Amino acid sequence: MKNPSERISPSEIKKYVYCPYGWYYERLYGYKHIYGLHKKRLKSLGLEDFKQSGYIKGQKFHRQYRPFSVRRVIIQAAILIIVIYACACLLLK
Secondary structure, X not given: XXXXXXXXXXXXXXXXXXXXXXXXXXXXXXXXXXXXXXXXXXXXXXOOXXXXXXXXXHHHHHHHOHHHHHHHHHHHHHHHHHHHHHHHHHHHO
């Protein structure tokens, strides 16, 4: 057994509630071994790791729309300056 400890952590309880079989096999063989088998299976099927591919796609998506967010911040700052200027003009009259 990979994890012979008699103590069970809160994260292990969460894993057990989600999938008792997954918790058992992870405790028996260890996470690295199971994840290695998963990667071999994906490679043999010609698929990519969904966790990594999702992360990379998310980075590309956010990089693509970054200029729009900077533009939005500049526009909001300009509107805020105009509103403050207008309020200051009204208060000083």
